[in-house]
Amino acid sequence: MSISGITSTALSGMRAQTTRVGAIANNIANSSTPGYARLNTSLTSVASGGVQAVVSPTASDVDPATELTDLIEAEQSYKANAVVFETGADMWEMLMSIKRD
Template identity: 90%
Template sequence: MSISGITSIALSGMRAQTTRVGAIASNIANSGTPGYARLNTSLTSIEASRVQAVVSPTASGVDPATELTDLIEAEQSYKANAVVFETGADMWEMLMSIKRE
């Protein structure tokens, strides 16, 4: 796998987690709204090199503990993808400096 492929996968992972956090924020903001359907985020692999977040309403209500747990998990996943992206960027920088010499 190429460095650009690795950074692309990490970037799609960060985007998916951003979508997930948006759904969590909506759930928390609307937790007291009568008839509100909790949004659930499913992560799927597409094209073997990207992650996609699909948000869909569920029949269940909003549980603040579940939302907080999901938020912590999304934060950790985002951070992991960011580290991979930064490592890929560092590798590109090193390759470019070697090429210049």
């Protein structure tokens, strides 16, 4: 995998987790709304590399404990992808400085 592939894969992971956090926020905000269908986010691999978030309503009710757990998981995943992105960018800068020398 190329450095640009590494960074684009990490970026897609960060985008997917951002989508996931948005769905969680909707669930929390609408938890007491009658008839509200909880949103679930599924992550799927894409052929070009990376991941895509797909949000769909479910039949289950909103459970605050589940939403909090999902939020913590999404935050940790976002942070991990950010570290991978930064590492890829640092590698790119290092290669460019070697090339200039």
